[in-house]
Amino acid sequence: MDPADFYTGLVVELYSPLKSGHEDPERYARFVLDSGEPALELGCGDGDPLLALRALALDVEGVDSSADMLARCRELAAREGIDVVVHHQRMEELDLDRSFRSIFLAGPTFNLLPDDDTALAALRRIRTHLTPDGTALVPLFVPSPTPTEQLGLARGTTRDDGAVLRVGVTAEERDEKTRVQRSTLRYERVLDGLSTVDERVWTIHWYSRDGFRELARAAGLEVVDVQDDDGHPAAHDASDVTFVLRAAR
Incomplete structure (x- = not known):
């Protein structure tokens, strides 16, 4: 992306x-x-x-x-x-x-x-x-590869308005030859019981x-x-x- x-x-x-x-x-x-x-x-x-x-x-x-x-x-x-x-x-x-x-x-x-x-x-x-x-x-x-046991885990915080915000890596591909790592990130906001989610592929070239x-x-x-x-x-x-x-x- x-x-x-x-x-x-x-x-x-x-x-x-x-x-x-x-x-x-x-x-x-x-x-x-x-x-x-x-x-x-x-x-x-x-x-x-x-x-x-x-x-x-x-x-x-x-x-x-x-x-x-x-x-x-x-x-x-x-x-x-x-x-x-x-x-x-x-x-x-x-x-x-x-x-x-x-x-x-x-x-x-x-x-x-x-x-x-x-x-x-x-x-x-x-x-x-x-x-x-x-x-x-x-x-x-x-970049270091995301450890397998951390895939699907999210870190988060709570905003002043009570919204719970989270992001985590759900999948990852790495190509040493082209020096590219692609991580699928899942972003989530939960506010008043409603969840909004977006997934993006984050590409890093080293x-x-x-x-x-x-x-x-x-x-x-x-x-x-x-x-x-x-x-x-x-x-x-x-x-x-x-x-x-x-x-x-």
Whole structure:
């Protein structure tokens, strides 16, 4: 399923309450302050951490392929009295009339791109929108298969209005050759005894470090560092890493 179609309707409503954690805005604020403004967050979704960065008066815009997520972002911004500029575009088709000194993804949203060709197109658009002295951050991860005994189990929470919200993996396919994992997620909201259910296929495409370096090089970018979540050099066997990219010299 296309990410723009995945993040619609019930999924958007349940996304934030069921999110396992929220991004640390300080990490991205430091990046923007170090690399420079203006900045652009790719895959900004409903505004985590974009709105926190805007609240710090940083010149940051957002891009997302989901119109529903952007509508939620604008709603939250209006509620908090924050001015925000967001664009409804795909990463691989990014076409803005501005260049940026800082371009980043807050979390491994890049893994939602379905294949290497789409990833290369997105990296080329990043290169096009970077200033000559600009820097890009691209977090990536290698997903672990869902243990068989956890298939069909759901995690959940209860909203302030009494709605019970749940999500769980009901089925999964994994192809090591194409580096793709497809998980069927079941979303459910139970309110006043009425259950609303939606099932979506969540596709994750992962990369080897050397493979991503080659894609970056083909896009006119060079890898200047591979970091862990704390900004330190990532261990060689780490499954969660952040690539720091700049325009190739």
